[in-house]
Amino acid sequence: MFSTRPALPAAPAPSVSMTLARVLHEALRRHGMPADEFHRRSGISAHELTQPGLRVGRQRHERLRALMPLITPGAPDLASIDRDSLQRHWSDQAALWFNQPGAARAVTEWVHFRPLVGSIDTVDLQASDDCLVLTYRPDCQGEAALHSVLANFGILREVLRDHEAAAGPRGLQLRAELAGASRSRARLAWQHRLQMPVHGGSEVDAHRLIVRGPALRAALVPHNPWLAELSRRQLQARLDELAAQPVSDDLLSRAEAVLCGLWDAASGSGPTPPATPTEADDADPGSLQALQRAVAQALGCSRWTLRRHLDCAGLPFAELVERLRARRLAELLPRPELSLLDVAWRTGFQSASAFSRYHRQRYGVPPSARRRVMQPG
Structure with a gap:
């Protein structure tokens, strides 16, 4: 589809941390699952849930994945995703995401530091001079997977809003491709929520967000490079600490x-x-x-x-x-x-x-x- 530059430096593998286990435990508790049943089915004890420095290895990660379909999420409220909400939930990351001069750099920083927000989904980024293709592979299935995809694409929509406005209608364009989105009525609803064109059908084999245009790498948004570099160093130090945490399956x-x-x-x-x-x-x-x-x-x-x-x-x-x-x-x-x-x-x-x-x-x-x-x- 386009020629790619050399692969971007890979970020450390996302931490499957106790953050996921705690969120899942709380969600299943609201759905009526007793705590003892959660501990038995996940293999994670109540004591371990209180230890923020632990990471879950592959075996217990698979057990957590098996519990995810028990939660039926509602429709993602993309209207609630805005700059204020992102800064409230992830203030350090948002300080970097919204302090980038160009759209390409903003997306790259978003992908690189996503492990710090507790996400375990896989994200691949391919880049050329005038196009970014972000392939998103959620770690769950069904409605939960769609919820995750739309919510993350909605976050990127907000991160790129100022860049798109500064570039003009032809300078920067966003498009989403959703695997399995074969119903036209559903695609129109998602298009309205994401505020970008949405494509789907049998020919779409993965969830993708495509950002293209001649203004992709242009410095269009006012920014403070000193604060951006300070934020990047602090976040990188946290990312290095996260990658060094021991996996607790032994x-x-x-x-x-x-x-x-x-x-x-x-x-x-x-x-x-x-x-x-x-x-x-x-x-x-x-x-x-x-x-x-x-x-x-x-x-x-x-x-x-x-x-x-x-x-x-x-x-x-x-x-x-x-x-x-x-x-x-x-x-x-x-x-x-x-x-x-x-x-x-x-x-x-x-x-x-x-x-x-x-x-x-x-x-x-x-x-x-x-x-x-x-x-x-």
């Missing part, structure tokens, strides 16, 4: 994250822990069982299921606790602002005496002596 890392949360909560530095006891004194097998039960509850499985999976991974629960304890001790003991009681709590002990007994048995010296060796100077 059971060992998930169990360790729960243990850290329980221990930090016991010290008063973390979120409120579950009602299940969290003590894990070294010589008390009942305490270890209680801790194992608390971790299993937070992960949404039974203690026996957790034990079986850990045994299959070659790391029994007691060894998992010891490994995490050793790593945390190496991180916490050298910190002078933490008392030994703080370190005890954050490694799963209820008292300084229990912590001291454990430390002497394992390392041969009291924790205070080891701290002096570990601290610089």
Whole structure:
């Protein structure tokens, strides 16, 4: 259809983050699904929903996708998509989207930083001198997919409104192609909502937004390049952090994250822990069982299921606790602002005496002596 330039630099893979799980959980709750059923069918526990730094891997992502058809969205209210609403929901991104001199740059920035708004849909962008073709592949099916497509095309419509007005009727033109949109009456309704021509039918194999015209790359809209660059750097730093977040499908890392949360909560530095006891004194097998039960509850499985999976991974629960304890001790003991009681709590002990007994048995010296060796100077 047209010659393309070299491919644009690829943005980091979109984060399938707990943002999606929380939104889906809330929507299904409004549809009457009990919380326990959501946790069972998604494989995501109530504890994990409260952890903003977690990402969902492919296996549980597929389970979330299977729940999406249970939500029947209403018709997208494209009239509510305007500059004010975008700045209210995504103020940092909108500050960059609406501070671009040309339409091509505005669309490119929109595509690049979409992972920060929590979207998991796939977007491809092809570019030539006078044409941009954005191919949108929603991660869901049916009405939910159409809702997603129209809403995102409506956002781009608003992002490009000033550019189109400045370019004039022939300088910049927008057109949408919707796969499966074979009914002419529906296309007319969507055309009215999107305020652009809409094509569909059997010959359209994907959802596309096409922006073309001689003014595509012209600097027509007043902008502040210094503020645009500042916003871009800040957003890129957040995007890099997002790409570096660990995927939480590995059971060992998930169990360790729960243990850290329980221990930090016991010290008063973390979120409120579950009602299940969290003590894990070294010589008390009942305490270890209680801790194992608390971790299993937070992960949404039974203690026996957790034990079986850990045994299959070659790391029994007691060894998992010891490994995490050793790593945390190496991180916490050298910190002078933490008392030994703080370190005890954050490694799963209820008292300084229990912590001291454990430390002497394992390392041969009291924790205070080891701290002096570990601290610089």
